[in-house]
Amino acid sequence: MTTLRTDPFPAVLQLLHAAAERDDDHDIGPLPPDATAAERADALAPIYMPVSDAGGALLYSLVRASRPQTVxxxxxxxxxxxxYLAAAVRDNGEGRIVTTELSATKVAAARQNFADAGVADLIEVLPGDALETLTAVTGPVxxxxxxxxxDLYLPVLHLLEPHxxxxALVIADDTSFASVQPYLDHIRDPANGYVSTAFPVEDGMEVSCRS
Structure with a gap:
C-alpha cells in the first residue's frame, strides 16, 4: 500500500479534486491592469487551479524515482x-518539501489540508512573494x-539554479499557456544546461533534467 491509497490521504485528495472541478463556476471578472501580484492572488483565492490526476501521478512517480532530499x-x-509530492516523499522514507504561496487564504487552507491528509510534518509552507520567500531555500534541491x-517560471528557476x-529535475505545469513560452525557450536550449521533454498531461508538463 502507498500513501496515495492509505486513509485519510485519498479521501482528502478526492474532496479537493471535486472542489477543483467547480473552478469554472467562479466568475472572477477582469482584473485591473495595474493590479499587484497580491491583489491578483486575493482575487483568485476561490480558484483551485489544480494539477490533474494524471499530472499528480506523474509527479508522484518522479519523486519516488529520483528520491530528492529537498523538493x-x-x-x-x-x-x-x-x-502528490508529499505522498512520494513519505513513501521514500526521506526528504522534505518547501512550497510557497502568495494568497493568505490559500496558505491557511493548504496547511489544513496537509494536516487532514497526515503529511503536514513533511511540508514547509512559505507565505508571500516567491521571489522573496525562496531566497531562503538552501540546497541541494x-x-x-x-x-x-x-510569467515567473523563468525568474524562479534562475533564483533556484544555484541550489x-x-x-535535479525541474517540472513545469501548464506549458500549453502562451506565457510559459519564454521559460520553454530557455529550458529547451541545450546551452542552458538541461535535457528537456514535454509530457502530454492535461495542459502540458515539461520535465527537465539539470545536466
Missing part, C-alpha cells in the same frame, strides 16, 4: 500538487515544481 514547489494553491504565475543538485 521546492512554486505555487501551493490549495495543496493538491503538494499532496533535487526536484522543483513550477506551478504558480506562468540545484546535479541531475
Amino acid at each position: 521546492v514547489e512554486f505555487g501551493t494553491s490549495y495543496g493538491i500538487s503538494t499532496l 533535487g526536484l522543483v515544481l513550477l506551478d504558480g504565475w506562468k 540545484l543538485a546535479p541531475g
Whole structure:
C-alpha cells in the first residue's frame, strides 16, 4: 500500500479534486491592469487551479524515482500538487518539501489540508512573494515544481539554479499557456544546461533534467 491509497490521504485528495472541478463556476471578472501580484492572488483565492490526476501521478512517480532530499514547489494553491509530492516523499522514507504561496487564504487552507491528509510534518509552507520567500531555500534541491504565475517560471528557476543538485529535475505545469513560452525557450536550449521533454498531461508538463 502507498500513501496515495492509505486513509485519510485519498479521501482528502478526492474532496479537493471535486472542489477543483467547480473552478469554472467562479466568475472572477477582469482584473485591473495595474493590479499587484497580491491583489491578483486575493482575487483568485476561490480558484483551485489544480494539477490533474494524471499530472499528480506523474509527479508522484518522479519523486519516488529520483528520491530528492529537498523538493521546492512554486505555487501551493490549495495543496493538491503538494499532496502528490508529499505522498512520494513519505513513501521514500526521506526528504522534505518547501512550497510557497502568495494568497493568505490559500496558505491557511493548504496547511489544513496537509494536516487532514497526515503529511503536514513533511511540508514547509512559505507565505508571500516567491521571489522573496525562496531566497531562503538552501540546497541541494533535487526536484522543483513550477506551478504558480506562468510569467515567473523563468525568474524562479534562475533564483533556484544555484541550489540545484546535479541531475535535479525541474517540472513545469501548464506549458500549453502562451506565457510559459519564454521559460520553454530557455529550458529547451541545450546551452542552458538541461535535457528537456514535454509530457502530454492535461495542459502540458515539461520535465527537465539539470545536466
